[in-house]
Amino acid sequence: MxxxxxxxxxxxxxxxxxxxxxxxxxxxxxxxxxxxxxxxxxxxxxxxxxxxxxxxxxxxxxAAGVAAAPTRYNPARRRWLTGAIAASIALVGGWTLWPGASSLQLERTAPGTIKQLAFADGTRVELNGDSALALDQSNPRAMKLENGEAMFRVRHLPQEFTVEAGGYKIRDLGTVFNVQLSDRNLRIDVSEGSVEFDPGGANLTLHAGEGMTLDRAHGLVVKRSAANAGGWVNGQFAFADTPLSDVAEAIRRRFGTKISLSEGLSARPFTGNIRLGGNESEDVAHFAGLIGAQYRRDGDNWVISEGRSR
Amino acid sequence: MPEAGIAAIFLANRAMVRRLLLARGIGADEADEVLQDMWVRIEQSRIGPVADPLSYLMRMATNLATDRRIAGQRRLVREDAWTSLQPVGHEVPDQERRLISASELARLEALLASMPVHMRQALVLFRVEGRSQRAIADILGMSLSGVEKLLARAYRQLVEFRNDHPASLPERRATPGDRSKSNG
Structure with missing residues (x-):
């Protein structure tokens, strides 16, 4: 024993x-x-x-609905993690533990709501739905993507501009780039200029047209060509070999459309472009049509499963 | 070229990577598959420069070993091979099972909720956010050894939880010899 x-x-x-x-x-x-x-x-x-x-x-x-676990989050702002795990992340990643918390400000968006932020130095940030960006008023050129996705259009100045996401630092070298943080992955896509990922660590430079995906659980970095960075702003999504569950998540974040996929579908990889207008029933019909699946409405949820709709 | 560097280090240490896979209970054939898989990733995916390539490769291998073992156990469930060993197998539906079911999730949430706040925070930072123990110590304002003890206690609870709730995986395994020689 x-x-x-x-x-x-x-x-x-x-x-x-x-x-x-x-x-x-x-x-x-x-x-x-x-x-x-x-x-x-x-x-x-x-x-x-x-x-x-x-x-x-x-x-x-x-599974939160099924698990009947206590959720301390506002349901309007659903996250991947709820209940105990989310609560502890909120405590840890949140403001209260940061030194000098008073100068910090958190910009949050609900699913389906985009926020455009303009800064005095000329930098602009578009924050996707269901996302949170932390701003430090004492240093406007250091931001932290707490969760979700944002497109950064950075005015290049001598003072460095950094974005922290998922514990990694991204240093801008005069750039338009997109950062997406989920529980599984951190994705960076550069459309103009270049950025440095994890300076001092992996120290990977990404130039315009390049992107990378970090598998957060395994610490694996894969460099690849850039996806349609920031296309989400106009409802244009491009996916390459992306699990349908991530595609559904991208749609939910941008438009607030809640889609549940059948178990067989959620892991299936998807490659292609989707253009959506924000009209829920049209968008769902279009998406289901693209993947050759059927859909039905269930309350404020859309259920997509195998088989053709008729 | 950094890619050439990591490839060279992989080739030079292939035997050790293989030894790790075998030590993790991966069968010889499957270990060769994993090595091939790693080689493809190294060649094709242009893995960026990393500080300690050998450590990186070993971590990649051990993660793949865990994935393989879990996939193997699922396969075992699917093929009903398990039914012949354990009557419990009859309760297992045919389709591929998730590693964790809704009721297990609820139990896991309850377990996390029952942990002291610092322990839960440390565990989530370590496992979900992938932070280093040093970083966790900074965030929680604790000593490094304090974080280590906290994480060790958290994992002890997690393993006990898993022992108490073997759930969807055939936890009481066949003999170890079975595992290392499986697959054909």
Whole structure:
């Protein structure tokens, strides 16, 4: 018993170290795994529990209605995460813990509402629906995308302009760029000029026409060509190999249209352009038509599932 | 070229990556698939420069190992192989199961809600936001070792929770030998 819990604790200690374990120390971890099947079993149990937590994070919002968990959020501002996890993120990522909180201001939007922000230095930001952007009044050239999506049109000045998102810094080098932060991914798309992602860390420079996706759970950065950055402002979306659940999320954020996809559809990848006008029933019909699915209305929700509408 | 750098490091350390996969209980054939998968990612996806490429590759491998193991368990459920081992399998529907069901989600939320605020915050920052322990210490105004202890306690609770609620995955597994040699 005592030994089992000791092994479980060792597994945890390793697991906590892995995100920052230097390359040359990995053999020690491998040797620990190999030295006993009890080690491996303990680690696999932990890895599984960890994966459950990781998988639960994005699903908590979607399942919130079913889970009947306490939600402290205004339902008008639905987020991916609700209940306990959202509450703790709000406490942690929120203002109260920042030093000098008084000079900070949070711009928020409800799903379907865009906010245009203009700054004294000439920088303009379009904030997509269901998004939050933190502004520091003592330094207007440092912003933080708390969640959602924003298009930045930055006036290039000697003083650097930075956007923080998901714990990473993006440094502007005279630019128009789009940042989208979800629980799973951080996406950056550059349409003019260039930005530097994670200066001092990954230190990746993205030029006009380039983009990147960071898989937040795995810390994987994939550089790619830019998507139609900021097209959402005019209701034009371009997707490449994007799960339909993310497409539905993009539509919800921009227009507030609530779409639930059947389980079979949500993971299916979608590539193509969608142009939407903001009329819910037309937009849903168009979207469902594009993916060859059927749809029906359920309260203020649209349910899209496999099979043709007639 | 940074890509060439990471590719070279992958090739030079391929044996160690493979050893990690095997140590994680991935079968030999599947380990080779994972290596191939990693190579394709390295070649095609132009992974940007990273500070410690070997550490990056090992993390990629261990994450892929977890994904594979979970996918393997789901496959096991689907193929009904599990029914022959455990009567519980009859309750498992045919279609692919999510890792977590709505009722488990509610229990998980309840577990998180029952945690002390700092513990929950530390866990979410670590696991959901992917912050370093150093960053968490700064955010929560705690010492590094305090954060480490908090996270260790949180994970202990999570593992116990998982043991108490094995739920949709066939938690009581076949023998370890079965796992390392599975697939064919």
């Amino acid at each position: 005592a030994e089992a819990s000791l092994i479980a604790d060792q597994a945890i200690a390793w697991h906590l170290r892995l995100p920052e374990l230097p390359g040359h120390e990995w053999p020690t971890f491998i040797e620990w795994l190999e030295s006993s099947s009890a080690h491996r079993d303990a680690y696999e149990r932990l890895a599984e529990a960890d994966a459950v937590l990781g998988e639960a994070a994005p699903a908590l919002g979607a």
